[in-house]
Amino acid sequence: MPTLSDLRTPALLLDKGRLQANLDRMAARANALGVNLRPHMKTAKSIDVARAAIKGQTGGITVSTLAEAEYFARAGFTDILYGVGITPDKLADVAAVQALGAELSLILDNLDNARAVAARAAQLPGPFGFLIEIDSGQHRTGLLPDDDHVLEIAGLLHGAENCQLRGVMTHAGHSYDCASIEAVKVVAEAERGAVVAAAESIRGTGLPCAIVSVGSTPTALYAEHLHGVTEMRPGVYMLGDLFQHSIGSCGLDDLALSVLVSVIGWRGDEGRAMIDAGSLALSQDRGAPDESGQHAFGMAVDLAGKALPGQPRVRQTNQEHGFLPGLVEAPQIGQRLRILPNHACATAAAYDCYHVIDENGEIIDTWQRTKGW
């Protein structure tokens, strides 16, 4: 194994101890709330992380692309929720993934589309399982729980050839906009209330609604109760990032992900280092503004992961260059640092693997990631 001093930079590091602590914390939350944890793998996109994340759960996972669905199906995962709206043209690919031995659950929120999907499902080897997507306040996708189309779609899918109505789901993405934990609690209760209302409405007509699914890392952490909910689907909690830290979802010491970089330039007159990680290696996610109202592209820490004086941040990026002002001590060219990411999902997406490190910063493993669509 290489060490943090000779691994080619930029490289993606994953702190195994912090990952495990994050997984344990969320598993305990699910247990306390009495719901199953169906971790969303859109952030970690790794079989090794997924196996650790489902320990003690029923084994179901959530994915954000059909490429992820195939990757996890090939690795033996059999219960996969594909959390982006399905369209008829993707159903053949769904059938191909199911032929690998997995059972996918698909989501939709539109009556005309449900008709077209059901018509396509009848032409393919099934069955195809569906959750109706409910809007619990994010106003991105989903039907309001009292929209007449919820029951129309439920009835249509329940009666359609090769189709199974499995339940309802929602994603309270607007929890990311909350300024306080009290506000997250309000969103979490709205998230719960919306899907439970939709489920009760469906069951009231005599149709089945086994799964009642919610999910976002903030609401999973701060929901006061999840009565009526059967599962939750948080994802970014596994790795954490500066944005999650800014909204109170994790401490700085919980961040399991970082990018190993090298200093490739120094302007002493400006006190600014140049690092070999830019917009591709760190992502262009601007995250939350800092105390001074400025955006940045990650925070520099030392090789051991410890904060540097003044908490310097990457203030500007080009494709393979990152501008890091505010270093108190002049670095050597070639000196290595680690950058804590604004947004774990976006940063990790550029890499093919994690270099897994232990609490001493020793590289102990390499875990592959999947990507694409």
Add this chain to the structure above:
Amino acid sequence: MPTLSDLRTPALLLDKGRLQANLDRMAARANALGVNLRPHMKTAKSIDVARAAIKGQTGGITVSTLAEAEYFARAGFTDILYGVGITPDKLADVAAVQALGAELSLILDNLDNARAVAARAAQLPGPFGFLIEIDSGQHRTGLLPDDDHVLEIAGLLHGAENCQLRGVMTHAGHSYDCASIEAVKVVAEAERGAVVAAAESIRGTGLPCAIVSVGSTPTALYAEHLHGVTEMRPGVYMLGDLFQHSIGSCGLDDLALSVLVSVIGWRGDEGRAMIDAGSLALSQDRGAPDESGQHAFGMAVDLAGKALPGQPRVRQTNQEHGFLPGLVEAPQIGQRLRILPNHACATAAAYDCYHVIDENGEIIDTWQRTKGW
């Protein structure tokens, strides 16, 4: 071959005719300016594109990562400029790429680093060739042409074991900030003047300085002359994007790159479609603000690449969702569109391949891309 109607979305499309026209235009520019074209492959990252881009030139290319250097060396490219500052720890990897049969040119701008790099070079199979990086006004990296360290580094590298001084280079990245073509011309002349001055200063001491290299797409297009320059290294001109269009580097009809997407949701009350391409498939590059001062994440066109009424733009993204308001006609769920990217380098980076299309929108080939570091 699949068609644009059945290719799984999101997918990256490359219009071969537009690509060729863009390549021809820049080759004619290089010819008219009397310099060699050393195309920067950081945007296209494709052997097929590179082969077309070097037609009629000496065959040299520019790359932004060692992963690119290795990819192109394995494909038989022998003259490769690695355009990000080198550090001693990367020299063994450079030697490994050179062992594949390529000759790399490396860049640096710091005297202490030059000493450390030269010391490392002496321990490895060489030779290693170097260009001194000059700051022509971007103030990102590079030495000012009259900085004493230019000559000190030149002398050090010329006399060092296993090292060759090949010349000087600069990148006028600040041409991207220009509000007019007249302003680009001023930057282009400053870019030229800075490297030529550094080269003359080096030659004045009796040292060699064979290569005098400039590069950015805007300055390559609008420089009035490049006297004293030997080569230019533009890259994004091959594909074009909305940002290059906004600064006058290409027309909308020159954009060779687009992302094929599907509509996965529709909110009639808001006139807003949801597409299956979000921050990973389009990138989070905010590009230039539009006429109304708003940022967006790409412009929607129809399957044939023609503008839609009102030129609707993707206004918000989540990881796999793009919010597309402003469609004049209600789309079907599953309907396909194409999204013109803000920034070709950033958008293309998420994909493993291009689906190459002809002028009729028929998919005629698949070209692989490289990625990572």
